[in-house]
Amino acid sequence: MLDFRRIKGQHRVRMKRLLRALSFFRDDTPRIVVVGVLLLASIGASLLKPWPLALIVDHVIGSKPQPSWLRHLAPGENKVALLTTLAIFTLALHFGQGALSAAQNFLSIKIGLQGLRRVRNAVFCSLQRLSLRFHQKSQTGDLIYRASWDTYSFQTLFQQGLISLLTALLSLVLMLAIMWKLNHSLALVATGLVPLLLFSIKVFGKRMRDRGVAAQQADSQVLSLVEQNISAHQLIQSYTREQMEEETFLKQTEVAQTKRLSQHGWELLYWLGISVVFAVGTAAILWLGSRQVMEGKLTIGELLVFVAYLAQLYDPLNQLSHVGATVSTAGAGTQRVFEILDSCENVKEVPNARPLLSNRANLGNPASGVEAPAPRPVILEGNLEFNSVSFGYEPNKPVLREVTFSVRSGESLAIIGPSGSGKTTLLNLVPRFFDVTSGSVRLEGVDVRELRVKDLRASIALVLQEPVLVPGTVAENIAFARPDASQEQITAAAHSANAHDFVLKLPQGYNTPIGEGAAMLSLGERQRLNLARAFLKDAPILLLDEPTSALDDENENLVMASLTRLMKGRTTLIVAHRLTTIENVHRVLVLQDGRVVRLGTPEEVLAKRLG
Ligand SMILES: Nc1ncnc2c1ncn2[C@@H]1O[C@H](COP(=O)(O)OP(=O)(O)O)[C@@H](O)[C@H]1O
Numbered sequence: 001m002l003d004f005r006r007i008k009g010q011h012r013v014r015m016k017r018l019l020r021a022l023s024f025f026r027d028d029t030p031r032i033v034v035v036g037v038l039l040l041a042s043i044g045a046s047l048l049k050p051w052p053l054a055l056i057v058d059h060v061i062g063s064k065p066q067p068s069w070l071r072h073l074a075p076g077e078n079k080v081a082l083l084t085t086l087a088i089f090t091l092a093l094h095f096g097q098g099a100l101s102a103a104q105n106f107l108s109i110k111i112g113l114q115g116l117r118r119v120r121n122a123v124f125c126s127l128q129r130l131s132l133r134f135h136q137k138s139q140t141g142d143l144i145y146r147a148s149w150d151t152y153s154f155q156t157l158f159q160q161g162l163i164s165l166l167t168a169l170l171s172l173v174l175m176l177a178i179m180w181k182l183n184h185s186l187a188l189v190a191t192g193l194v195p196l197l198l199f200s201i202k203v204f205g206k207r208m209r210d211r212g213v214a215a216q217q218a219d220s221q222v223l224s225l226v227e228q229n230i231s232a233h234q235l236i237q238s239y240t241r242e243q244m245e246e247e248t249f250l251k252q253t254e255v256a257q258t259k260r261l262s263q264h265g266w267e268l269l270y271w272l273g274i275s276v277v278f279a280v281g282t283a284a285i286l287w288l289g290s291r292q293v294m295e296g297k298l299t300i301g302e303l304l305v306f307v308a309y310l311a312q313l314y315d316p317l318n319q320l321s322h323v324g325a326t327v328s329t330a331g332a333g334t335q336r337v338f339e340i341l342d343s344c345e346n347v348k349e350v351p352n353a354r355p356l357l358s359n360r361a362n363l364g365n366p367a368s369g370v371e372a373p374a375p376r377p378v379i380l381e382g383n384l385e386f387n388s389v390s391f392g393y394e395p396n397k398p399v400l401r402e403v404t405f406s407v408r409s410g411e412s413l414a415i416i417g418p419s420g421s422g423k424t425t426l427l428n429l430v431p432r433f434f435d436v437t438s439g440s441v442r443l444e445g446v447d448v449r450e451l452r453v454k455d456l457r458a459s460i461a462l463v464l465q466e467p468v469l470v471p472g473t474v475a476e477n478i479a480f481a482r483p484d485a486s487q488e489q490i491t492a493a494a495h496s497a498n499a500h501d502f503v504l505k506l507p508q509g510y511n512t513p514i515g516e517g518a519a520m521l522s523l524g525e526r527q528r529l530n531l532a533r534a535f536l537k538d539a540p541i542l543l544l545d546e547p548t549s550a551l552d553d554e555n556e557n558l559v560m561a562s563l564t565r566l567m568k569g570r571t572t573l574i575v576a577h578r579l580t581t582i583e584n585v586h587r588v589l590v591l592q593d594g595r596v597v598r599l600g601t602p603e604e605v606l607a608k609r610l611g
């Protein structure tokens with residue numbers, strides 16, 4: 001009893017998911033209605049196909065009296081005229097059915113692709129919106145798979161699920177209805193065939209597919225043995241293992257042969273089973289039908305229609321038997337996509353978050369779109385403060401413990417400490433890539449969680465140890481934060497970052513395209529482009545995470561020189577590992593195991609270190 005309820009519950013969940021997946025096609029409802037109409041017309045045309053022959057047999061070749069509607073087609077009992085008309089009708093029917101079916105398929109594919117596009121757009125937006133925590137937890141490969149391959153499930157669900165189901169059901173129902181109208185007992189025979197056919201398709205078909213999968217696996221085993229053997233060639237020869245390897249291989253090819261043979265055997269059995277069912281049906285209909293013809297209850301033409309319909313039963317039944325598997329596979333794909341769409345943001349903006357108003361002229365326009373009860377804006381100057389901040393990526397595993405310090409507007413603070421002590425984590429808390437577990441990060445005395453996320457992040461420029469470049473031109477990379485920047489502004493930023501000279505030497509200067517890996521640029525050059533980007537963003541707060549540690553001496557000097565320029569007048573947190581860096585800052589914080597162990601001027605900290 002309980003089990004039954006659980007199954008029903010699962011069923012309901014699955015149904016809901018399918019409906020939700022199909023809701024991506026809701027905007028196309030009018031087009032779907034057109035598909036339905038085309039479908040109906042094309043099925044109607046294909047059901048009419050056997051009728052001209054029936055009419056010819058009955059009324060042209062045979063001598064059945066013509067019904068009045070036929071006499072309209074070819075007046076005066078002119079049999080040749082009637083024949084011509086019916087031949088033309090056959091032509092029109094076949095052509096029309098082909099055209100209708102093509103139009104219906106094209107439209108279905110178009111709607112399917114449109115749904116696919118909608119899903120992909122939604123997934124992309126979600127992935128952009130989700131926090132760093134989500135992305136660090138997920139595997140990139142898995143996300144890419146979900147965004148590219150799993151999204152196809154929506155298209156499959158529509159085309160191979162919904163449309164196929166409709167086609168199969170409509171053809172089946174219409175066919176059986178016409179049969180019933182023509183002759184009850186023959187229609188019953190045909191109806192009786194349906195479960196028999198379904199049974200054969202299900203039972204033999206499943207065996208056939210299972211054997212196919214097994215044969216496939218055995219074949220790929222053979223291939224991988226070949227591959228392993230080639231790559232370990234030297235090893236095998238040096239250990240004189242050829243004999244053994246050969247035996248393994250021979251065994252595997254035998255397995256592959258047996259499996260393939262078994263698959264083909266079941267394929268033949270499948271078709272044998274289907275043929276037997278059809279043979280039984282055709283024999284029964286011929287026997288019963290001919291007797292009805294002899295008794296004058298059925299015309300020969302009508303009997304021909306029956307036999308033709310009988311042969312047409314296979315396609316819709318075969319389609320129906322596959323819809324279940326298709327829908328459940330596609331359903332699993334849609335679930336993986338929904339998991340992305342339903343992941344919630346860890347970092348959420350509070351309702352009525354406070355905007356940041358710049359006291360500088362060139363910080364975008366953070367206070368845009370002020371709503372009715374406008375929250376009090378915060379004037380941005382760059383006073384940053386950590387107030388007993390504790391944080392851990394996982395509960396009970398603190399990475400930062402009671403970290404307290406403050407940096408006044410325009411001041412710089414170097415953060416040093418052993419690797420793994422939490423320096424990067426500390427920086428990540430400022431733009432709210434993560435939120436503190438306890439305590440608070442404050443900007444101008446206001447908890448960053450009360451600020452508009454967009455404004456907060458607009459006021460921060462971030463430079464990481466590994467320079468990040470996006471596919472695009474050099475200029476686009478520099479202007480990443482401000483796509484509307486003028487060429488003069490871009491050049492000025494590059495100048496300040498010591499990047500202008502090498503950019504001019506590139507094949508197309510600022511318009512040189514650089515790829516994801518930016519293979520043509522050295523690490524130092526890439527880092528200088530990142531600095532140029534930060535210069536152009538011109539944000540009052542600067543977060544630098546070991547910006548020079550990956551560089552050689554020459555590049556480090558170039559980058560350091562421009563960093564010093566960039567830091568001027570900006571509140572700066574710089575994670576540093578070289579003493580030269582920390583001599584130029586106002587204060588130094590030493591982090592160990594997530595705790596602040598020292599905080600003071602460079603002289604004080606260095607003195608203690610030495611002492
Ligand atoms: N996304 C994450 N999930 C779980 N643990 C993390 C994550 N990032 C860093 N850590 C852990 O937090 C600690 C501090 O890391 P981090 O801030 O990168 O140190 P640092 O920058 O000082 O080398 C390390 O023990 C690290 O393993």
Ligand SMILES: [Mg+2]
Pocket residue numbers: 423424425545
């Ligand atoms: Mg780090």
